[in-house]
Amino acid sequence: MTTHPATEHTGHPRRWAILGVLVFSLLVVVLDNTILNVALRTIADPRRGLGATQSELEWSINSYTLVFAGLLFTFGVVGDRLGRKRVLVAGMAVFGLSSLASAYAQNPEQLIAARALMGLGGAAIMPQTLSIITNVFDPRERGRAIGVWSGAVGLAVAIGPVTGGLLLDHFWWGSVFLINVPIVAVGLAGMLWLVPESRNPAPGRIDPLGVLLSIVGLVALSYGIIEGGERGRWLEPVVLGPIAAGLAVIALFAWHEARTDHPAFDVRLFRDPRLSVAVGSIAFCFFATSGVFFFGSFYLQSVRGLSPLQAGLMMLPFAAAQLIFSPGSAAMVRRYGARAVCTTGMLLVTAAMLGYQLCDGNSPLWIFGVVAFVQGSGMANVMPPATESVMSALPREKAGAGSAINNTARQVAVAMGVAVLGSLVASVYRGEMRGPLDRLPAGVPEDVRHAAGESIEGTLGLANGLGPAGDALVAPAREAFVHGMHVAVLGSAIVAFLGALLVMRWMPGRNAPQPEPSGPEPGAARVGQRL
Structure with a gap:
């Protein structure tokens, strides 16, 4: 080198x-x-x-x-x-x-x-x-x-x-x-x-368990949060359960990553x-x-x-x-x-x-x-x-x-x-x-009212469908x-x-002290010579 x-x-x-x-x-x-x-x-x-x-x-x-x-x-x-x-x-x-x-x-x-x-x-x-x-x-x-x-x-x-x-x-x-x-x-x-092209001369190993734990934990946590917003009620098991499970899996992920030699x-x-x-x-x-x-x-x-x-x-x-x-x-x-x-x-x-x-x-x-x-x-x-x-x-x-x-x-x-x-x-x-x-008038089904309450687009869509009666929405x-x-x-x-x-x-x-600079990646100086 x-x-x-x-x-x-x-x-x-x-x-x-x-x-x-x-x-x-x-x-x-x-x-x-x-x-x-x-x-x-x-x-x-x-x-x-x-x-x-x-x-x-x-x-x-x-x-x-x-x-x-x-x-x-x-x-x-x-x-x-x-x-x-x-x-x-x-x-x-x-x-x-x-x-x-x-x-x-x-x-x-x-x-x-x-x-x-x-x-x-x-x-x-x-x-x-x-x-x-x-x-x-x-x-x-x-x-x-x-x-x-x-x-x-x-x-x-x-x-x-x-x-x-x-x-x-x-x-x-x-x-x-x-x-x-x-x-x-x-x-x-x-x-x-x-x-x-460039590589690390001493690359780490892939950690499939860590990848799985991270995705499962984040998806479960997100699901619980989004479900809580959709329902408007945060103290139900279908909301608290995924949030708690997501946090637990993320904690397990952090514990695993701190101990494996290829995180x-x-x-x-x-x-x-x-x-x-x-x-x-x-x-x-x-x-x-x-x-x-x-x-x-x-x-x-x-x-x-x-x-x-x-x-x-x-x-x-x-x-x-x-x-x-x-x-x-x-x-x-x-x-x-x-x-x-x-x-x-x-x-x-x-x-x-x-x-x-x-x-x-x-x-x-x-x-x-x-x-x-x-x-x-x-x-x-x-x-x-x-x-x-x-x-x-x-x-x-x-x-x-x-x-x-x-x-x-x-x-x-x-x-x-x-x-x-x-x-x-x-x-x-x-x-x-x-x-x-x-x-709204009694003729509007309950499931339609619920869907309209989920978002402004749902409400405006219902208002357009009702004609003049929907203008009040x-x-x-x-x-x-x-x-x-x-x-x-x-x-x-x-x-x-x-x-x-x-x-x-x-x-x-x-004025914070800087870490000692590392040398170039082995082979990095030769990368330009390949082209």
């Missing part, structure tokens, strides 16, 4: 072109979720979509995120063992095929299953992108590269809702998944041409405070934010009457903030330290969550845009420094593990945020609509939804503020 002097640049000669391909690959994963947020209302429509209920919509998101999160760490190890490029290409192929299946799903159950398969492909893609970036970039440029990688999330947020709105204005709902196929094709071509999710890495606090800030940030994207689409379309395209355009301020501030976050960290930058970002997210309290059925829409910009600014100052803290806390040969930890935290937080905050909105909505639905439905949204964003603000306190107290500051 060649020894490099400290001043020699160890990056791949085509590293920036490789970064472009990896960012393009990342776009397809993030783009899928941002497009889906705009399409939720259409998928819930029984005439234009699949007639999905509130819980089925939550599962269409969580079937993806839970499989994604449960397999991320495993695919990080698989990439380290089999080759990161090879796993990345396979993941893109699976993602493209499952996108086709999602586009042509005939009912909500088929969509949920196809989305789970998409999660499998996404889990293979995401950790490889960050691992390859860590491998091909010199440590002196890695922060900047990760800033570009993080900024791609903002770009996807910009492209996704607008693209989804354009598609839904002209085509059927499945087009929001079909758009992934040409992106996958272009990404695969770029990978095969540019991306070098699926190495909880021992959290002994490094720089890594554990950074991962915590990512999780708190995405938990607080996930609910906004879930119910924001219904607020803009069902409450404010915007078209899918107009609703997509309303998310541009969030995306613009990501694109403006993410690339410069590395310089901010060098000047002020990761603690100050991350704390400020979390406080901005907290302020944005409180700002959504100003959005109601009659408020000017520019308020929503301003609040979304503040939210995007906050996330742009949390994600890059937190991600860099995670990756720099580990040696280069552990890049797959670090990438998986980073993205597992993100996806679990999204799944729990959608489950908890979505269920909170559903509970508040159902409670407030009980009276107006009870006052529209205003109460919109008010009930806005109230539920306000309760949820207040909970999000509390979570984000707790995250800010966590970062302020335990994240290392600018």
Whole structure:
């Protein structure tokens, strides 16, 4: 193995072109979720979509995120063992095929299953992108590269809702998944041409028991939370049982991972405070934010009457903030330290969550845009420094593990945020609509009243079917939804503020001692010579 002097640049000669391909690959994963947020209302429509209920919509998101999160760490190890490029290409192929299946799903159950398969492909893609970036970039440029990688999330947020709105204005709902196929094709071509192969010379073993426990625990916990929101009653055995079982399995998973020599999710890495606090800030940030994207689409379309395209355009301020501030976050960290930058970002997210309290059925829409910009600014100052803290806390040969930890935290937080905050909105909505639905004419069947009370789309659908007699339901439905949204964003603000306190107290500051840098991965300097 060649020894490099400290001043020699160890990056791949085509590293920036490789970064472009990896960012393009990342776009397809993030783009899928941002497009889906705009399409939720259409998928819930029984005439234009699949007639999905509130819980089925939550599962269409969580079937993806839970499989994604449960397999991320495993695919990080698989990439380290089999080759990161090879796993990345396979993941893109699976993602493209499952996108086709999602586009042509005939009912909500088929969509949920196809989305789970998409999660499998996404889990293979995401950790490889960050691992390859860590491998091909010199440590002196890695922060900047990760800033570009993080900024791609903002770009996807910009492209996704607008693209989804354009598609839904002209085509059927499945087009929001079909758009992934040409992106996958272009990404695969770029990978095969540019991306070098790399491996960990001493990869870990796969832990199938850990993978099984993690997925079972998260699915059971999510099921109980979503079921509680759907029923509006949290003290029933069908709700408490899955929640308790999920927590018990997750505890067993953590116990198993701390004792096995080949963990699926190495909880021992959290002994490094720089890594554990950074991962915590990512999780708190995405938990607080996930609910906004879930119910924001219904607020803009069902409450404010915007078209899918107009609703997509309303998310541009969030995306613009990501694109403006993410690339410069590395310089901010060098000047002020990761603690100050991350704390400020979390406080901005907290302020944005409180700002959504100003959005109601009659408020000017520019308020929503301003609040979304503040939210995007906050996330742009949390994600890059937190991600860099995670990756720099580990040696280069552990890049797959670090990438998986980073993205597992993100996806679990999204799944729990959608489950908890979505269920909170559903509970508040159902409670407030009980009276107006009870006052309907006696001829309306009880099961129809119950279905209408599950979501604002169900209520508005019933109102349209009743004609003039249903007009009395529209205003109460919109008010009930806005109230539920306000309760949820207040909970999000509390979570984000707790995250800010966590970062302020335990994240290392600018003058914190740095760990000894590890050398390049064996063979890494020779990677560029293969092309």
